[in-house]
Amino acid sequence: MSNTKNPSEWTPPAFAIQPVTAPANPAAEDLVTQLLATSNACSDAILMSPDEALPPHYWLLQLGNDLPRLIRPDGTAWNIDYRSGKSQQRAAEHKPARQPLARALGIHKIKAAQRCHWHVIDGTAGAGADGWQLAAAGASVTLVEFHPILSMLLVAAIKAATDTDVDAATQAIAQRITVLNERVESVLNNRDPLPPSRAANALYLDPMYPNRRSSAAVKKPMQFIQALVGPGPDPITVLQQGLKALQHSTVARVVVKRPSNASALIVQQNWHGQLVTIDAGAVRFDVYLLPN
Numbered sequence: 001m002s003n004t005k006n007p008s009e010w011t012p013p014a015f016a017i018q019p020v021t022a023p024a025n026p027a028a029e030d031l032v033t034q035l036l037a038t039s040n041a042c043s044d045a046i047l048m049s050p051d052e053a054l055p056p057h058y059w060l061l062q063l064g065n066d067l068p069r070l071i072r073p074d075g076t077a078w079n080i081d082y083r084s085g086k087s088q089q090r091a092a093e094h095k096p097a098r099q100p101l102a103r104a105l106g107i108h109k110i111k112a113a114q115r116c117h118w119h120v121i122d123g124t125a126g127a128g129a130d131g132w133q134l135a136a137a138g139a140s141v142t143l144v145e146f147h148p149i150l151s152m153l154l155v156a157a158i159k160a161a162t163d164t165d166v167d168a169a170t171q172a173i174a175q176r177i178t179v180l181n182e183r184v185e186s187v188l189n190n191r192d193p194l195p196p197s198r199a200a201n202a203l204y205l206d207p208m209y210p211n212r213r214s215s216a217a218v219k220k221p222m223q224f225i226q227a228l229v230g231p232g233p234d235p236i237t238v239l240q241q242g243l244k245a246l247q248h249s250t251v252a253r254v255v256v257k258r259p260s261n262a263s264a265l266i267v268q269q270n271w272h273g274q275l276v277t278i279d280a281g282a283v284r285f286d287v288y289l290l291p292n
Ligand SMILES: C[S@@+](CC[C@H](N)C(=O)[O-])C[C@H]1O[C@@H](n2cnc3c(N)ncnc32)[C@H](O)[C@@H]1O
Pocket: 123, 124, 125, 126, 127, 128, 129, 130, 131, 144, 145, 146, 147, 150, 182, 183, 184, 185, 206, 207, 208, 209, 225, 229, 232, 233, 238
């Protein structure tokens, strides 16, 4: 994980995509093409047959298991799976709309039966944990993730969570989630990728921020995301696009997750509307609204 310590030293990983069973796999070929075409997503991307040896320092993406698995060069494996652990606890949570994240996105103000009409764009989906929490609170969520590998892990995880052998509460959450492999700026500027039935009510952003904690303190999903994405797109530019969308009424609120001790990405002096903060322990949510 040496390339995560200092974002300025970050170089994108090289990926080998390996279908476990069928060597000729159109999804794997598409992913290689997509990776090579996405700016800063990889230093190389190759298709490998199951019996080929992995070149040194390559990350391996194994397709064809229950869920795709990403394996970094030190052998540590990770995937996204909403059917167990914290995500499944979310499905059973009491009053999930009262959680600080759901309150920041305005979900608590909507009657429970109407919450599925409250559409949140999670513009920085990552592993989709926050997006899953918002869907567990009842909202419909579009997960927007520009990195092709993260995006395909999300698609596979959502699909697996809708399987008939999964518990009904988990299935219901997954059915409220859509994944888009896009830059959120393009989604906000060009509404075409969003079906008309999913006009957005709120935009949520959880941008990458410099990691000041020791790597041992960073949980596995975030270690993987940091190594895959590095510093990521400039969050202030992304927020500026979000605030433009707010001014054009494309969304009714924009929420940014920040470390509790960091300043706002765009401070009140530079925003003519309201800026409200909701504390949630180590993090806080900055809620940008139009003037009253
Ligand atoms: C800190 S992570 C988000 C973690 C996420 N909230 C979760 O619960 O897993 C930020 C993610 O946003 C993605 N991202 C950053 N800027 C983006 C942009 N402009 N458009 C789409 N995705 C973006 C990065 O690739 C990364 O996966």
